Amino acid sequence: MAIPAQGRSRADITADLDAFKSKDLAWRSGRVFGYTYDAGAEVEQIGKEAYVSYLTENGLDPTVFPSLLRLETEIIGMVAANVGNPNAVGHFTTGGTESIMLAVKSARDHARYRRGIAEPRIVVADTAHAAFHKAAAYLDVGKDVVATDANFRADPAAMAAAIGPDTAMVVVSAPSYGHGVIDPVEEIAAICLQRGVLCHVDACVGGWMLPFMARVGWPVPRFGLDVPGVTSISVDLHKYAFCPKGASTVLYNDPELRKAQIFACAGWTGYTIVNPTVQSSKSGGPLAAAWATLQAIGDAGYLERARELCDATRALLSGVAEIPGISVLSQPEFCMAALAGEPLRDGGAPVSVFHVADEMRARGWYVQPQLGLGGSPPNLHISLQPGNTAAVPGMLASLREAVPAAAALPSSGLADTIGALFADGVPAGFGAEQVDELMAMAGVAGASLPARMAGINEVLQALPTVAREAMLVAFFGVLYRRREA
Numbered sequence: 183m184a185i186p187a188q189g190r191s192r193a194d195i196t197a198d199l200d201a202f203k204s205k206d207l208a209w210r211s212g213r214v215f216g217y218t219y220d221a222g223a224e225v226e227q228i229g230k231e232a233y234v235s236y237l238t239e240n241g242l243d244p245t246v247f248p249s250l251l252r253l254e255t256e257i258i259g260m261v262a263a264n265v266g267n268p269n270a271v272g273h274f275t276t277g278g279t280e281s282i283m284l285a286v287k288s289a290r291d292h293a294r295y296r297r298g299i300a301e302p303r304i305v306v307a308d309t310a311h312a313a314f315h316k317a318a319a320y321l322d323v324g325k326d327v328v329a330t331d332a333n334f335r336a337d338p339a340a341m342a343a344a345i346g347p348d349t350a351m352v353v354v355s356a357p358s359y360g361h362g363v364i365d366p367v368e369e370i371a372a373i374c375l376q377r378g379v380l381c382h383v384d385a386c387v388g389g390w391m392l393p394f395m396a397r398v399g400w401p402v403p404r405f406g407l408d409v410p411g412v413t414s415i416s417v418d419l420h421k422y423a424f425c426p427k428g429a430s431t432v433l434y435n436d437p438e439l440r441k442a443q444i445f446a447c448a449g450w451t452g453y454t455i456v457n458p459t460v461q462s463s464k465s466g467g468p469l470a471a472a473w474a475t476l477q478a479i480g481d482a483g484y485l486e487r488a489r490e491l492c493d494a495t496r497a498l499l500s501g502v503a504e505i506p507g508i509s510v511l512s513q514p515e516f517c518m519a520a521l522a523g524e525p526l527r528d529g530g531a532p533v534s535v536f537h538v539a540d541e542m543r544a545r546g547w548y549v550q551p552q553l554g555l556g557g558s559p560p561n562l563h564i565s566l567q568p569g570n571t572a573a574v575p576g577m578l579a580s581l582r583e584a585v586p587a588a589a590a591l592p593s594s595g596l597a598d599t600i601g602a603l604f605a606d607g608v609p610a611g612f613g614a615e616q617v618d619e620l621m622a623m624a625g626v627a628g629a630s631l632p633a634r635m636a637g638i639n640e641v642l643q644a645l646p647t648v649a650r651e652a653m654l655v656a657f658f659g660v661l662y663r664r665r666e667a
């Protein structure tokens with residue numbers, strides 16, 4: 183594909199860009215329970231204006247753009263005060279994944295250069311966000327994954343048992359995304375303190391909002407930088423602080439540990455590089471937009487939204503409890519829930535949540551399927567946010583219809599076939615050809631996805647983790663080659 187021979191008009195370009203969006207999820211409808219966090223049109227507009235006004239300023243060098251330095255240190259100060267240590271130090275990043283990668287890098291280098299550990303490792307619960315697996319892979323850090331308890335919380339004894347001489351850091355979540363539950367941060371951080379290892383709290387999704395929820399009466403266990411033994415925390419602003427995307431923070435109690443995050447390079451012939459985050463040149467837009475959003479909503483605005491989210495969560499949980507064939511996995515401690523299928527009659531199979539997701543989609547709602555793993559059965563994730571709280575009664579009404587409709591659908595039977603193929607693990611020689619065959623069985627031809635996703639999800643569910651990952655990678659290889667007129 184070539185660029186146009188002649189430059190096009192602003193109106194044409196805008197019309198194209200608007201048209202491209204027409205197949206996207208209609209997040210403004212309030213019928214989408216994930217991906218977007220919407221605090222209303224006015225807040226959105228303020229964020230957008232700030233974003234555009236700082237779009238071109240470059241965060242590469244804070245001595246040249248002191249406005250960006252000011253915005254970043256003020257944001258870090260606001261987050262620090264909200265999570266238990268106003269004196270904490272940290273940085274603004276592009277998202278939860280970057281914050282986590284930086285926390286893992288700091289832990290790795292701290293372990294290597296302060297403790298002389300050649301091959302540092304991290305201990306994570308199986309509910310920890312995939313970003314820790316990504317960080318371990320990117321940064322060549324070992325990982326020890328520990329099964330969670332029956333309520334999907336990290337088990338302190340099991341986490342303690344996984345700490346070894348090469349452990350750099352233990353990770354806890356507040357809350358974990360999948361089930362919306364908070365790990366026992368105090369207990370695990372105390373173990374870390376005693377064993378001399380770092381403890382990171384992944385509060386990407388909940389860290390900003392939980393303190394406000396606590397202030398309106400929601401029970402919130404301690405999870406912040408004030409917990410003895412906690413050494414770092416990641417807190418996203420582009421989730422429950424409702425800032426435009428590209429906004430997260432990573433904070434440390436000890437400025438010495440933060441030093442391990444910062445990369446400097448004077449060993450080349452160009453300008454001096456000092457990068458606290460992954461990017462070097464970076465737009466000031468996300469920073470200005472985040473600062474503006476925090477200013478626009480303010481303490482009272484976040485409290486008001488916290489109240490609304492707590493009320494909506496209670497309504498969601500009690501509504502789901504009345505729907506046969508579906509139940510809430512564990513008791514969520516944040517405005518999120520994971521719903522699992524239950525048998526509709528004694529001795530029957532649980533309702534397929536993958537079919538429920540399709541049935542909901544057919545009724546205009548988006549809920550996020552999550553594959554089962556370990557003790558966690560396949561489930562549907564629901565994130566409540568101000569943009570969809572008013573839609574909860576309508577969503578519950580559709581769920582009441584979708585569950586029996588899903589139960590009436592036949593299973594593809596693929597799970598049994600594929601389960602048998604992988605009964606002894608991933609067969610030797612499993613490669614691109616086998617992945618293509620599995621994709622065909624799942625109904626994926628080329629890059630076009632079928633309208634109903636249950637078949638694909640059933641195939642993925644039946645596969646061992648490494649084969650799931652191989653299939654997903656193969657699919658993206660095809661997807662990103664797509665050319666559409």
Ligand SMILES: Cc1ncc(COP(=O)(O)O)c(C=O)c1O
Binds near residue numbers: 277
């Ligand atoms: C607990 C948790 N950690 C990390 C992340 C990763 O954040 P991002 O998607 O901004 O990279 C998420 C995203 O949902 C999350 O919920």
